[in-house]
Amino acid sequence: MGSVVLRRVALGSLVLACGVAMEPTADTGPGSASLVALPPMRVARFAHTATPLPDGRVLVAGGSGSDASATAEIFDPGTRRFLPTQGLLRARGGHTATSLPDGRVLIAGGYDGTWLASTEIYDPASGTFTRGPDLTEPRSDHLAIPLRDRRVLFVGGTSTGYSFLASAEVFDPATMRFTRTGAMSFARESHVGALLPNGRVLIAGGHAGRRESIRLYDGAELYDPEQGAFRTTGSMTRPRHKHAAAILPDGRVLITGGSDERDDRGQYRDAEIYDPQSERFSSAGELRRARYKHQGTMTPLVDGRILVAGGAGDPELFDPVTARFTLVSSSNALAANFSTATRLENGHVLIVGGYGNGTAARNAAWLFIP
Secondary structure, three states, X not given: OXXXXXXXXXXXXXXXXXXXXXXOOOOOOOOOEEEEEOOOOOOOOEOOXXXXXXXXXXXXXXXXXXXXXXXXXXXXXXXXXXEEOOOOOOOOEOOEEEEOOOOOEEEEOOEOOOEOOOEEEEEOOOOEEEEOOOOOOOOEOOEEEEOOOOOEEEEOOEEHHHEEOOOEEEEEOOOOEEEEEOOXXXXXXXXXXXXXXXXXXEEEOOEEXXXXXXXXXXXXXXXXXXXXXXXXXXXXXXXXXXXXXEEOXXXXXXXXXXXXXXXXXXXXXXXXXXXXXXXXXXXXXXOOOOOOOOOOOEEEOOOOOEEEOOOOXXXXXXXXXXXXEEEOOOOOOOOOEOOEEEXXXXXXXXEEOOEEXXXXXXXXXXXXXX
């Protein structure tokens, strides 16, 4: 069966979705963009990683759902198909995947019924995983943020016994070692991070504790790689966790959605922007859809707009020039939670997996064409 094209056309025209004509919603902006349904992944998965490789392919690894956690596959943009590759050495979800300077991919931490300190390294030349150095402590649902000096900052998350981590560590690809660095002021999970133009790293929001003991944060911190330490910066406009962040072309940070303590019953539609010059957060208006659990699906496009692809069935675009969100109509096609969005060399964006929006883990894949 051929690909299904869901194309957004100028307001006032009809939107064609799966061959059915629909009137566009009033929040669908002008211009054109399309979602193309791809042949599915080999395995349904969420809380996985999707990492671009030097040759333009994408490594999809791990996750949860339908025995996905020890599997890996390769998306080939030339054929628009998923191909097999060697499985992970250890099942894991909630891990991170980071491109290294030599083109290999570092898979770190995660959870397989226990919290993992182990790492493994994928070599795209051989299509194999090999054992890497251990983290300084087990961690899952953490952040891994490449620094300007090619090191990688690992920060926060959870660890053994569902303890919440304020600790951080740095991986040096020159020595292939992890070393501890300064800790955050607060333990955080479901937080966001972004590398700023000045080389510092913004960490914002998140939570610690579970269920009736959960504590959400509006506070943010800055990590200085030269000092190896965190310090506080301005607070967000409200506490939020399970939100997402992306760098804008001018170096500010767009933060979208998330939720309060009620999770899916308390999802947010608002957005805010962090200005590294003033170190202050300010409102950035409202999303067209409430969304949460969409970290890793906010993707800067070549033209400076930001694609927000997760957390709801329809993606949307943020235009930093007009400071407006516009909906990309897709007939509510996407999985909502814990999917991934990866920009390809040609500027298109690969969206894969996830769960929610009425479904369990999905093997569905889509190509967003700006």
